[in-house]
Amino acid sequence: MNSSTITHMEAQLDGGMSEQIVIGLIALSTDVVTEYELRKMLPSDGVSISATRIKTQNPLTIENLRGHAHEIAEAADLFIPRESVNVFAYGCTSGSALISQNVLEAELHRTVPGAKLTSPMTGAYKAFTQLGITKISMLTPYPDEVTEAMIDCLAQAGITVVSCGSFHIENDYEIINVTPESIIAAGEAINSADVEALFIPCTGLRTSTVIDSLEARIGKPVITAHQAMLWDALRLAGYPQPLSGFGKLFTV
Missing domain, CATH: 3.40.50.1860 (Rossmann fold)
Known part of the structure; x- marks a missing residue:
């Protein structure tokens, strides 16, 4: 088959995912739970999750957890175009306790200036x-x-x-x-x-x-961890509605 036999069709275009709130999840390489858990709690009207991974080391030690900080920027830089993500979520509770929000945001802003970021902590x-x-x-x-x-x-x-x-x-x-x-x-x-x-x-x-x-x-x-991170991500992204079935937090 050559190009002369391919019929060119006219595509009808809309806003694509522009009407969706997209949470850019930065999960750990060992994590197969967070996307599963977050999707069970996601509201059904216009919120989605897009995920990438950062390398994590075992065993769980303070030194290994603090090593996540420098990988945040590279992970966020994988989302293209950058404006497609409304808020980023670094999905590690102990890491986000040991690494301050200021440090995490500073790392994120190296590649995605001004981006919003939450985490379990x-x-x-x-x-x-x-x-x-x-x-x-x-x-x-x-x-x-x-x-x-x-x-x-x-x-x-x-x-x-x-x-x-x-x-x-x-x-x-x-x-x-x-x-x-x-x-x-x-x-x-x-x-x-x-x-x-x-x-x-x-x-x-x-x-x-x-x-x-x-x-x-x-x-x-x-x-x-998942509940608090999602609650904050939705607030940062401007989603105003309460959710039922996942605790008092989602009703306030």
């Missing part, structure tokens, strides 16, 4: 403020070194971890195997009368199906 801090929360119980999957660093970071932000539990898993690709049922049981076990909310960090945990159930059982808000 950025969203969580805003969620605590929105809900008036200063005392929490926290359930992590991390080794003690990382959990202790998380407690310190929260304390610096004015959040007191009154009680804490951990599944103590050193490799993040194993965290995805933690069952939702064990998250519920552990979340209930560390609840106490003097905490105002339960915080479940880590984007490797499957939490979207347990938020409402846990809130009903403990009678307090439940803030999770």
Whole structure:
């Protein structure tokens, strides 16, 4: 076949994805959970996720987590055209606790000047403020070194971890195997009368199906990594509607 036998057709063009809010997810190379979880919580009217990856190293150590910072710019630069993404989301809770929002934004702006950025911890801090929360119980999957660093970071932000539990898993690709049922049981076990909310960090945990159930059982808000990051991303992108089925946070 040569070009003389190809019929050229006239395409009708519209705005393409311009009417969609696009969240540019920067996920970890070991993460097969975040897109799955976020899409379960996405509103059905005009919000989508487009993802890329950054390399992450195991085991989970503070040094390896801080190494994510310099890769943010290169990951964001892969989205072309740049204006196609409304807000970027760096999908690592412990990384976003150890690397400040200012540093993450500075790295992002090396290749995408002025771009909006959220993360699980950025969203969580805003969620605590929105809900008036200063005392929490926290359930992590991390080794003690990382959990202790998380407690310190929260304390610096004015959040007191009154009680804490951990599944103590050193490799993040194993965290995805933690069952939702064990998250519920552990979340209930560390609840106490003097905490105002339960915080479940880590984007490797499957939490979207347990938020409402846990809130009903403990009678307090439940803030999770995916939920807080998505809530903040939608706010930054100008999506105004509340969502049902994923905790009190999405209704305020």
